[in-house]
Amino acid sequence: MFFASDNGLGASDRIMAAIAAANDGSACLAYGRDDGTARVERLLSDLFEREVGVFMVTTGTAANGLALSTLTPPWGIVLCHDESHVMEDECCGPEFFTGGAKLVGIRGPGAKITPEALEATIASLGRRVPHNAPIHALSLTQSTELGLVYSVAEVTALSAIAKANGAGVHMDGARFANAVAALGCSPAEITWKAGVDVLSFGTTKNGALACEAIVYFDPARGAEMVRRRMRAGHLLSKHRFLAAQMEAFLADDHWLDLARHANAMAARLAEGLATVPGVRLPIQPQANGLFPIMPDAMVEALKAEGAVFYPWSDKGLADADKARKGETMMRLVTSFATRGQDVERFVAVARGAASAASAA
Structure with a gap:
């Protein structure tokens, strides 16, 4: 991932x-x-x-x-x-x-x-x-x-x-x-x-x-x-x-085929994360990067399962959209080589973390 x-x-x-x-x-x-x-x-x-x-x-x-x-x-x-x-x-x-x-x-x-x-x-x-x-x-x-x-x-x-x-x-x-x-x-x-x-x-x-x-x-x-x-x-x-x-x-047009795949993987990842409780997408991705705001516990759960991604500054967002206490905006970037199964697993781990938080 x-x-x-x-x-x-x-x-x-x-x-x-x-x-x-x-x-x-x-x-x-x-x-x-x-x-x-x-x-x-x-x-x-x-x-x-x-x-x-x-x-x-x-x-x-x-x-x-x-x-x-x-x-x-x-x-x-x-x-x-x-x-x-x-x-x-x-x-x-x-x-x-x-x-x-x-x-x-x-x-x-x-x-x-x-x-x-x-x-x-x-x-x-x-x-x-x-x-x-x-x-x-x-x-x-x-x-x-x-x-x-x-x-x-x-x-x-x-x-x-x-x-x-x-x-x-x-x-x-x-x-x-x-x-x-x-x-x-x-x-x-x-x-x-x-x-x-x-x-x-x-x-x-x-x-x-x-x-x-x-x-x-x-x-x-x-x-x-x-x-x-x-x-x-x-x-x-x-x-x-x-x-x-x-x-x-x-x-x-190899360059466009590679880019279309990366963009499609980002759209698929955004679509999946939009259904996960606790995840906010203040910016809808147009290319191959997305910037969800996620609960910190979910971020840690994803990293524990091997996901690799970075925190990102939310200064470019409107104040109402910025990360709140216990949340962080993350950067997820897809590429020409991103696999669909990795997208699905990332969403599944995020959903599992959301379920565990609601049950706690």
Whole structure:
């Protein structure tokens, strides 16, 4: 019953087979000059319905930080949600890669930024030259840290506000596949057609071994990434192993099949927990993460049966929805490899704990 993260359950068989095939001993030019990388660049251009600039790296932290470094100078501001990964989980990586740009967090329910909150934050920031830092970028997390998905209309509205204020738009798509699967839209519709300039296209959380792509919807905007990536130490000499992962990920919509399974397992888990007395679901999952509020005794019973999951902050909830005394909000994340029997067992153990509490 592993629900700690979608990073923890290995890689898909197809992707592992592709990595093995790339290791067949044949000679291959290094540093991204291999045929596989060229094929991936064409595949991503086809996927996004336009020519794109593609730069593959091994981690989402590198993808986010490097992408933002091309949108803002060291003296700029990056707007993001105050619970976003770039703000809370990357150990000042964006500040490091940008050379010191300031992250300004914006609060919003479900870890989503609203147009009203974005406009209010922009209005609150000083414009005195040279004393105040200028806004250069907006970073959106898709899907969010609380399992919600920005709609096409929401991304379009937020991008329009950012661009009206001279800011570029970055999308942290560590779970981009889960969002696209949930929305049922095309990748183009939720990115450049909605105003996104650069996407961190994640694969690692969705069945790859270690591969993320920085995707520029105007290749000229990412021209300097050729050297930025090398300078940062994130250009692999054996780049073909990244390309092999991405090519297998994209082939035959494998990436969407993996994400649909993860999303379906989350929906099934939420449906089951909704019937368990004492469990509250203040946020209905839209992707592959859910955040139930559970009695502490139930949490301990689940852990005793081998369930692995984490407590989570409820600061993004309305006050009426927050955890009460004797309760904790937990994070449960499903993946491409989550098994239905583990979902059913988790719900059964939770129900048993609820029955034991009522009988006590």
